[in-house]
Amino acid sequence: MSVPIKIVESNDPMADPWRVAIVRPDSRPSARATEDRFVMTFPHLIVREVILFQLVLTVLSLAAIFFDAPLLGIANPLETPNPAKAPWYFLGLQELLHYFPPVVAGVLMPTLAVIALVVIPYARINLVAGPLWANASAKKAIALGAAVALVALLFGAFACWPIVVPTLALGIAMFATRGWERATSVRRLLWEVTLPEWIMTWFVIIATLLTVIGTYFRGPGWSWVWPWENAPRG
Amino acid sequence: MRVSLASRVRGSAVYRSIVRHGTTATNRNRSLVVFENLFLHVHPVKVREKTLRFTHTFWLGGITLACAFILFVGGIPLMFYYHPSVPQAYRDMKELQYVVDNGVFLRNLHRWAAHAMVLVAVLHMLRVFYHRAYRPPRQFNWVIGVLLLLATLLLSYTGYLLPWDQLSLWGVSVGTSMVKEAPFIGERIRFYLLGGNVVSENALLRFYVLHCVVLPVALLLLVSVHVWRVRKDGGVQGPAGAERKNEP
Amino acid sequence: MPDEESRDGETESISRRDVVVRLGVGACALAAAGSAAVTLDFLEPKVLFEPQTTFVAGAPLDFADGTVRFNREQKAYVIGTAGGVYALSAVCTHLGCITRFRSEQRMIACPCHGSQFDLEGNVVHGPAPRSLPWLEVSENASGSLVVETRVIVPQGKLFRV
DSSP, X not given: OOSOOEEEEOOOTTOSSOOSEEEESOOOOOOOOOOOOEEEHHHHHHHHHHHHHHHHHHHHHHHXXXXXXXXXXXXXXXXXXXXXXXXXXXHHHHHHTTTSOHIIIIIIHHHXXXXXXXXXGGOHHHHSOOBTTXXXXXHHHHHHHHHHHHHXXXXXXXXOHXXXXXXXXXXXXXXXXXXXXXXXXXXHHHHTOBHHHHHHHHHHHXXXXXXXXXXXXXXXXXXXXXXXXXXXXX | OOOOHHHHHHHSHHHHHHOOSOSSOOHHHHHHHHHTOTTXXXXXXXXXXXXXXXXXHTTHHHHHHHHHHHHHHHHHHHHTTOOOSTTHHHHHXXXXXXXXXXXXXXXXXXXXXXXXXXXXXXXXXXXXXXXXXXXTTSHHHHHHHHHHHHHHHHHHHHHHHTTOBHHHHHHHHHHHHHHHTSTTTHHHHHHHHHTSSSSSHHHHHHHHHIIIXXXXXXXXXXXXXXXXXXXXXXXOOOSOOGGGTTOO | XXXXXXXXXXXXXXXXXXXXXXXXXXXXXXXXXHHHHHHHHHHSOSSXXXXXXXXXXXXXXXXXXXXXXXXXXXXXXXXXXXXXXXXXXXXXXXXXOBOEEETTTTEEEOTTTOOEEOTTOOEEESSOOSOOOEEEEEEOTTSOEEEXXXXXXXXTOOBOO
16 A cells, blocks of 8 residues: 545535545556455355254253253242252352452452453453563563552452462462473463463352352352252252 | 246246346346345445455354254244143153154254354454454444354253253243342342243243244344444454454 | 523523424423323332231240240241340341241251351341341230231340230
8 A cells, every 4th residue: 555545525415426535546446355255155154053953952952851950849938948059150150259349249240250251352451452461571571470469469459269269279270371482282282371361260160160060069048058968050 | 949847837827927037147136135135235245255254254154144043943833842831841742752753853954053153153253353343334243243242042941941841841941040130120020920929831832932923023124234334344253364453 | 593591601502493302302302201100100019908917926924034936927036035026037037038947956056058147137148148036026905916027126136025
């Protein structure tokens, strides 16, 4: 693109022929060269969509035939079942409630999580991210180590081990990849992981762990139970 | 040459007034199938071949949409046997399980499709994240996706109350107690949600309306915008290739 | 012709069309805000069909020192001591589950997340943020004890019998 182009937008609705914009100099626009091959949507994409739908329906129907949805006794406002558990996608949150006051675990943390998600595509760190140790410096290593330690200490202060343990484990993993720039296959792939990806991985691991604990490892009074001791949950 | 019944039907004036494309295998007809159909024409007439590969997106968005479709279509028949009142709601659940033909299948399908949709929606979000497919110009579509995830969770949660069993009542009691903890507006929001101070028949009715009308409409609108924007942004974005790094 | 409006010595040009358009948009905004307010008000329940919140606990003589009675429907404990009678809410202050009285340990426990309270309502263990509220105890005309579960009194306020 050596010659700068100038776009003149038209604002005269009565012009004939109706113009949207004039591009000067008047050279033909070139389509971005791409090696992508195009195929007709029908049948190629449509057929795949139909098959996908049939597969999903089949799998879910089989589940519906062989596994019954639970139905306990009629709702009784005078009797709280022990334990009273939320649906599985909220059990991680309910487990958090065990460590933090309701305003933190029930309102603050979910709100922060949603805000963090919404902000992802607008945060510069996500758009220009390169591998974590691409511009390795001592300062960066110290900052990262301090951040990991801070998070671990903060959650450790509340005895929230399901968060502390993965934080430390991932912290160790992050530092382990530091020297793997020249390595091959798996190590090289791990070296290429960007900081936002490490953070998201941390979040996914913690959410999964909290949910699993809330589902299988919590019994009456929200006390710790081993899943093999516990009766099948509803 | 003998003219078959099928081709005579297809050649008739009535048929040709409804179906506007021919059946011969030409690219023009293939284009018309997509182009002239209200539901299909959200697709472009041609797609990039590489987006058809399984590993491009693992079809996760499509699976989520399939689950949503099953939930919509399966949920409506359930409404024919369900009264959102106390204690009738629970009796209706028993009726669906033991009396209505295929009632237990339909209810199970609805429940498992709901769980599946939440799970696959999250997987879809993670796939988009790790492929960095939220980059410009797709940023706002990601935000719409987050809203869709919230709508899905709310749909699941409002539906959870409807069977009116112990799981429903106490699951919702605990959840709405958490809402109460929000500073300033928490108590107010809880009062509006429940239509009162406790989880009772008012709450059941409100959750029913949210679950069957308000949230499905919101989901439908958001999904439409979401899919439309995928189209406008150039199609589904798979793993970032060399040429897509740091696009402005 | 653009209208000219002088403000603080500056000449700001605003056309009649702009004024009319802004008035129109403003009117629409006002109508929208009004509709939203009316709808919100519509959604607020004005009459609640929830159960009675006052109950008769019994005769004062039934509550000798050390008596703990649990009223399931009203979710309240009525407790007798040497100095008088008081009532505790049985609703856990954590997330609203109904607690249970453990007579052997003389304490109140919640099944949901393991909170424990002593007989004065103080949190002994667990995630509950506040102590159990004390409810108003009074006497009716026929001399029976009456508990009003909607009225909270300061901790330690006994109803002397």
